Amino acid sequence: MTAPLAALRAQLDTLTTEAFRPELADIDRRSTLDIARTMNAEDATVPAAVEAQLPRIAAAIDAIAARMARGGRLIYAGAGTAGRMGVLDASECPPTFNTDPSRVIGLIAGGPSAMVEAVEGAEDSAELAAGDLAARGLTAEDTVVGISASGRTPYAVGAVAFARGRGALTVGLSCNAGSALAAAAEHGIEVVVGPELLTGSTRLKAGTAQKLVLNLISTITMIRLGKTYGNLMVDLRASNxxxxxxxxxxxxxxxxxxxxxxxxxxxxxxxxxxxxxxxxxxxxxxxxxxxxxxxxxxxxxxxxxxxx
Structure with missing residues (x-):
């Protein structure tokens, strides 16, 4: 094993999202209904983990809305599931709130093809993140939200570091405490959901937590920008x-x-x-x-x- 690989393995061993759960080692031998009940019970713990971070989330939203009111953009950056969550949230803003597609952007390591297939090595490149943001003319009025379940993904951490260097507002969303991503960002949000049902499969609880937080960020930001009247979507785009x-x-x-x-x-x-x-x-x-x-x-x- 190479030294870098050994170091990464040691790092993963310290992450809550990567922890092994011996009490679930027999899950492949259980009934389908039992597995479903176990997964459902796991998912039910996620909202409480999000609730614990609501003050931090609200502070980030107020800062994002202030920048966007001055013409800034909201840019999500992540790899794998985290990147897909950002792209999904960004893509739903135009039909829901009639935003220009250039106002809320989702960047995924490896580009659009990474939405459906793995792009080898893309998530390991902080330089790739910097290049993606530079290509979009990042300004100090923009906000970059780095998303990473582990909180260590170089693409997400690199995006936040580059954005902060440009004077942009930065938010780091992760699912581990004491993450490098939260430390790199002005607003660190760490939704600790615990070990996954399948060891290291962070598309499960961590992915659900990311989806919930991004729902909060985009929806409340749009409310603050006047995109709603009460709880009505008055900036809806009637495209069908x-x-x-x-x-x-x-x-x-x-x-x-x-x-x-x-x-x-x-x-x-x-x-x-x-x-x-x-x-x-x-x-x-x-x-x-x-x-x-x-x-x-x-x-x-x-x-x-x-x-x-």
Whole structure:
């Protein structure tokens, strides 16, 4: 065994996410129902681990939202499952919140092909992460969230280190305490979910924890940026029939207006939900609604207040 490999093995032996659980050594001999119950019980522990980090998560979100309000971007960076979680969260922001695809970005070590197949050695390169961020013109107004279950993945740690050197806001999300990733970031979030059912398979509890935290980060950031009205997705992009029906329903829930008025308002605003609500509740026309929302930086409540 080479010295670097021996050192890595020794490091993995210290990680909670890599720990062996002897009480599960017979799991392949158990019934399917028993395995399912065991996995389900394991998954049920994840929300409590996330809850323990909520103050840190909230502080990171407030900092992210402030940067994004000034035009900055939210960039996730990770390898393997962690990278896929970031790409997934980023890809869901445009249809959910009508964000420009360039505002929330998911970077995965090895590029897009790594979403479906392993790219050998990509996660071990901090330089690759720096190159990926440099290619996207990283600025001090941006935020980089490094994601790594182990908290030691060079790609994620390298992304955070490079971003911090450029003056960007940095967040490190890992599932081990005392991680290098959290230490490298301005905001360290360590959701310790414990050893996995299958030793080292961090697509399980660790992956679930990452998904929950990223849901919090993107959703609450978008709420802070005025992408919602109450708990309604008023910046929804109606790109298909289902979403067009949802757009109508959202306007109805927000205004209580009859169907004919809702359809007229959506027509007047090019199908956009937020200005349609402003047309109905504020008594303005489509162009005026657009101007009011621009002046209010997209915050519907602020725009409505200016019509009264």
């Amino acid at each position: 029939e289902k979403l067009r029906a949802r757009s109508h329903r959202i306007v109805a829930l927000a205004t209580g207006a009859p169907d004919e008025e809702i359809e007229a308002a959506l027509t007047a605003t090019g199908g956009e939900v937020k200005p349609a609500i402003l047309v109905l509740l504020g008594g303005v026309d489509g162009p005026a609604a657009a101007e009011l929302l621009t002046a209010a930086q997209g915050h519907l409540r602020t725009a409505l207040d200016r019509t009264r």
